[in-house]
């Protein structure tokens with residue numbers, strides 16, 4: 072049964088409450104715009120987070136039938152299709168705050184090396200913006216969400232004067248830094264959205280290091296804590312939870328007129344009307360919604376006259392190399408407290424010399440130093456019983472771990488489509504994801520492995536044998552982009568420089584699908600900055616009556 076709401080036309084309908092939708096709703100409501108937010112999930116209850124459940128306790132609790140909050144969407148509830156032999160690892164969080172409930176918080180500014188990549192190497196299309204366009208928004212976002220970082224600043228990784236103090240390096244990171252720097256590879260303090268001093272009423276991080284389980288003191292940025300409550304406080308935000316959006320509706324002029332969604336509990340179909348629609352359901356789900364929004368005017372999906380929507384998927388490939396430092400065998404706990412993930416980072420450096428591939432990679436170092444992992448060590452040590460326990464204990468403080476992230480080039484054939492013959496529980500066509508890595512990625516991967524191995528060996532570590540052809544499945548970086556990309560040319564892109572659809576003037580897409588290319592950097596800081604910028608633009612266009 073279809074239920075069309077009373078004639079009410081909402082000022083703005085925002086779809087999704089994660090980084091992108093949360094920021095748009097926050098900014099618009101601060102400016103007095105009335106927003107209806109539709110989100111496929113509900114709020115995860117903070118009191119139920121397992122932030123401080125140590126591994127043995129977590130095992131015990133699981134055995135007793137307890138469960139941590141089900142952050143990740145069950146793939147059987149919302150399946151997606153992949154072609155034979157092309158796996159894709161899609162991680163979705165359907166709930167208030169989206170993936171920011173559990174994200175890694177690495178917050179890196181993109182630079183003109185990224186925004187100008189296509190002009191420099193001729194691959195893909197140019198971004199319609201440059202660093203100067205987004206820098207003021209990076210400033211605003213960092214001051215608002217709280218990011219810790221150092222005082223480094225480079226053409227690869229622009230710095231900021233707004234960082235909070237960054238925690239000192241862990242023991243293993245000191246060794247990695249020394250080794251990398253002796254090879255001419257700079258190492259800088261990480262930039263993470265952990266608040267290391269009290270900020271906007273939230274307490275400082277207490278360095279328990281388990282942010283991936285959800286922070287029980289909200290001491291790292293999560294849209295559910297840091298954006299949505301403040302938007303609600305204005306009185307301008309209405310949230311409909313467990314509203315699974317299927318399609319954007321259009322009027323006979325080709326403008327977006329509303330949204331069709333399904334109640335996740337009853338399955339009932341509903342429709343709501345809006346003057347402006349802002350889509351922030353994360354790259355993959357937004358793309359599915361756009362492609363499913365077919366009409367006489369838009370037979371290939373709304374705003375898809377260029378056939379660009381769904382194409383040119385980009386992200387990063389990830390590999391992992393680890394080793395053990397004999398100097399640290401049996402040394403007991405070191406200064407292992409800190410924020411979840413590494414305290415140091417190796418920014419892209421490969422462009423400083425000639426390579427046989429395009430674009431670049433940066434290296435993260437989570438799981439380095441005692442206290443940051445445990446189970447991995449047991450997998451690396453042979454044996455069983457008391458001897459195994461002793462060996463694990465000896466090596467536990469000595470683990471060094473490097474995780475290079477390398478940019479995937481945009482290619483039209485790496486794409487999302489929808490399959491009309493396969494539908495979900497609401498009868499909505501499923502998405503099909505077809506992504507594979509190419510020759511450029513293979514060449515870059517060799518350099519990623521060589522570099523990580525060289526740094527560990529130079530540090531004196533015993534490198535754990537690894538398969539040089541191995542790579543995490545596409546999707547594993549959880550940084551999906553470019554399937555509704557920005558650009559100057561409407562034939563090659565779907566959005567303009569303010570995230571507005573070229574073909575639909577009152578429809579904006581503010582998540583990672585808007586990126587023209589990925590870069591090697593984690594995207595959320597840029598998503599937040601672009602969404603803030605786009606929503607400033609929307610509010611102004613609405614004020615002046617242009618939309």
Ligand SMILES: Cc1cc2nc3c(=O)[nH]c(=O)nc-3n(C[C@H](O)[C@H](O)[C@H](O)COP(=O)(O)OP(=O)(O)OC[C@H]3O[C@@H](n4cnc5c(N)ncnc54)[C@H](O)[C@@H]3O)c2cc1C
Pocket residue numbers: 086087088089090091092093109110111112162164165166167168169170171173174175176177178314315316317351352353354356357360549550582583593594595596598
């Ligand atoms: C484990 C992990 C580690 C990560 N680490 C980092 C990191 O260190 N740095 C970094 O920059 N990024 C990281 N990310 C990625 C980061 O979380 C995302 O880039 C960011 O959350 C994207 O914001 P978004 O608004 O596009 O999507 P999301 O945050 O996923 O929000 C999407 C929202 O849309 C809703 N939604 C989805 N489909 C529908 C629908 N059909 N109808 C209605 N609502 C819908 C969801 O409920 C959700 O609220 C990580 C992610 C994960 C999971």
Ligand code: SF4
Pocket residue numbers: 122265266275276277278279280281282283285286287288289290291409410411
């Ligand atoms: S390390 Fe800090 S931000 Fe992370 S869960 Fe612990 S208190 Fe929260």
